[in-house]
Amino acid sequence: MASNLSQLDKLENQSIFIIREAYSQFKNVAILWSIGKDSTTLLWLVRKAFFGKLPFPALHIDTTHKFQEIYDFRAKYAKEWGLNLIVTKNEEALAKGVGPDKGKFQCCNELKTVALKKAIAEQGFKALYLGIRRDEHGIRAKERVFSPRDEDFEWDYKNQPPELWDQYKTKATEEEHLRVHPLLGWTEIDIWEYIKRENIPVCDLYYAKNGKRFRSIGCETCCGPVDSEADSIDKIIEELKTTKISERSGRAQDKEDDYMMQKLRSLGYM
Amino acid sequence: MDVLSFVIVGHVDHGKSTLIGRLLYDTDSLPPDKIEEIKKASEGQGKRTEFAYLLDHLEEERKQGITIDTTQVFFKTDKRRYVIIDAPGHVEFVKNMITGASQAEAAVLIVDVVEGVKEQTKRHSYMLSLMGLDQVVVAMNKMDMVDYSQEHYDKVKSDVADWLASIDIEPIEYIPMSAIDGDNVASKSEKMSWYKGHTFLESMDTLKNKPLPENKDLIFPIQDVYKVGEKRINVGRVESGVIKKGQDIKILPSGQVTKVSSIEKFLEEDVEKGSASECIGMTTEDSVFLDRGNIVCLPGAEPVVTDAITASIFWMTKHDFSKDMKLTLRCATQEASCKIEKINKRINSSTLEVIGEDADTIKNLEVAEVVIKPKKPMVIKDFNDVQELGRFVLVHDGNICAGGIITTEN
Missing domain, CATH: 3.40.50.300 (P-loop containing nucleotide triphosphate hydrolases)
Known part of the structure; x- marks a missing residue:
């Protein structure tokens, strides 16, 4: 069981290095906290990097379609970890009735991407920390650690900046903000082994109840559980060693059409 | 695994x-x-x-x-x-x-x-x-x-x-x-x-993991300085060697000497040392003020401090290099605006043909042998000794436009 320890240490050190590097460059930053296992792990690493006290806010994009367990978890740990929590919603779109039943692409784009744009405009963030990983999705596998977005929020995936020897891009004149991805090199199993080692709290939805559990958590409306008996961290780790099911198999926005994720992401989706 | x-x-x-x-x-x-x-x-x-x-x-x-x-x-x-x-x-x-x-x-x-x-x-x-x-x-x-x-x-x-x-x-x-x-x-x-x-x-x-340079001389570049309670914690990643509590250290480029008072990690008490590849915090015994870009080493085992760097660079942007281009050199956490003072050779990176000597431009995909003058002294090593202090990037308007390998310490 302990065989992955040195690998976890490597990953932890690399992530802390990236987190500190981005803060030293941008100062006016925030961590995007979806309350899922990855962004909660990222939050844990950020707390480590800054010796317990976050010098910047945690931002939650609330589509209002999240699970109750997610809202409960948010309230509990925002308090326990003394977070400066900013919750942001696209009130205008919600008032117009934008929702998953009227088209998933529009819903993800309006309630997540546009809401995020609004928060960035209001707070003037120069960079955002996101907990995305390369092994989640082929499009995310192409990401850089520091990834620029232009004023229209677009990701120019055909012309990404070079990144070498832990030297990252700084903000160029025409760019809106940078996405910083400290967990890019982690796999799903690394995350769970680290959660176990560090005793990081995660939402109960990840643990199996009545033969089902969530492997990836998004909105209640667009994310389904997988068949599983894994009701503890150890069992989840065992399950992941043998499973042949993709992590995001329960996530609707990955499926709709071949390139929906690419289209969403090029418009500024996470 | x-x-x-x-x-x-x-x-x-x-x-x-x-x-x-x-x-x-x-x-x-x-x-x-x-x-x-x-x-x-x-x-x-x-x-x-x-x-x-x-x-x-x-x-x-x-x-x-x-x-x-x-x-x-x-x-x-x-x-x-x-x-x-x-x-x-x-x-x-x-x-x-x-x-x-x-x-x-x-x-x-x-x-x-x-x-x-x-x-x-x-x-x-x-x-x-x-x-x-x-x-x-x-x-x-x-x-x-x-x-x-x-x-x-x-x-x-x-x-x-x-x-x-x-x-x-x-x-x-x-x-x-x-x-x-x-x-x-x-x-x-x-x-x-x-x-x-x-x-x-x-x-x-049969391939081998790259060994961590723990047995080499200490190189600890300062990444940032955080005020936590009453402490000034100097954070960074140990690039080579080991840094220990109580050890005498020298800070470059200033040359000041002090002692390590503590090694800091969140939620860990009495940390004795930090080894190559670890991200740590460090406090010093005297109230010396460190800054991002300072390099901590051991007295008697200092890297070179120089304002002229001989290197091979590879140019990787469509924007040709010209003498009036504003460039910043970044090596580990050090950063300085710089000039490419001399382009000894321009080389075609596929045929290895020498395109020009004593040149004044470098084009996309070319390799060049150059002398770079940073505006302030930089702490460097030969690439073959400690890679982390022997390589750098050149940045123009926020974009990395070249990578460089330090060939000789001046």
Whole structure:
């Protein structure tokens, strides 16, 4: 069981290095906290990097379609970890009735991407920390650690900046903000082994109840559980060693059409 | 389980993405829904199942059948886990190939035995050589196209060997294979009984992780300084050697000497030391004020402090270098605006031909031997000694436009 320890240490050190590097460059930053296992792990690493006290806010994009367990978890740990929590919603779109039943692409784009744009405009963030990983999705596998977005929020995936020897891009004149991805090199199993080692709290939805559990958590409306008996961290780790099911198999926005994720992401989706 | 990362480089269409797809398939690393998704997507475009689809995820990549950007995927053998870094083979995307190679511990150079050594075969391997990637395996692909002929293989192998010798790469081994059919990838091919060496996977299992430079002299570049309670904590990553509580240290470039008062990690008490690759915090006994870019070392084992750096740089932007271009040099956490004072040589990175001497421009994809003058003194090492202080990037308007290797300490 302990065989992955040195690998976890490597990953932890690399992530802390990236987190500190981005803060030293941008100062006016925030961590995007979806309350899922990855962004909660990222939050844990950020707390480590800054010796317990976050010098910047945690931002939650609330589509209002999240699970109750997610809202409960948010309230509990925002308090326990003394977070400066900013919750942001696209009130205008919600008032117009934008929702998953009227088209998933529009819903993800309006309630997540546009809401995020609004928060960035209001707070003037120069960079955002996101907990995305390369092994989640082929499009995310192409990401850089520091990834620029232009004023229209677009990701120019055909012309990404070079990144070498832990030297990252700084903000160029025409760019809106940078996405910083400290967990890019982690796999799903690394995350769970680290959660176990560090005793990081995660939402109960990840643990199996009545033969089902969530492997990836998004909105209640667009994310389904997988068949599983894994009701503890150890069992989840065992399950992941043998499973042949993709992590995001329960996530609707990955499926709709071949390139929906690419289209969403090029418009500024996470 | 240990993890090893390797990059696959080579000329366009020599089969990088196909080899990776084959590896994932043969090591049972693909979920059934992924295989289905790819079959469906291939059919949607009227093609047969294409392994390259696994990596070429962008719409433009699939429609044009090329890899645009570097990507990383995972698989495992009984021995360990692997991160494969795929690099595009098209000349347009060399900067993406360099990004991929800079994150690898080993490299696979793939050569199509029908086409032999081509422009990107040369350029990519030359870049590997410059960047100090010295574990190289050569995958001699598409043996099915030459009837698995040993004679043909030997001829192309000797061409590749001649080229690699000219750029000081001594490959670990050459493997004849057919990635599309899986011959000599995960299992030995009966079609090439004349070949007695490793399969590709066996060969990967012989590669070694890059050793951490713990036994070298201490280099601890300061990344930032945090005020936590009453403490001023200097944070950073130990790049080489070990830093210990109570130790005498010297701060460069100022030359001040003090003692380590404590090593700090969140939620850990009485940390005694920090070793190479660890991100730590450090407090000092005297109230000396450190800053980002200061280099902490041991008295008597100092790196060089200089304001003239001799280096080989590779230019990777379409924006040509001209003398009035504003450049910033970044080496570990050090940063200074700088001038390229002298361009001794401009070199074609594929043919190695010298394009010009004592030049005043550098163009995309060229390698140049230069002398750089930073506006303030920099702390450096020869690349062959401590890589982390022997390499740097040049930045123009927030974008990295060149990578550099320090060839001699001045």
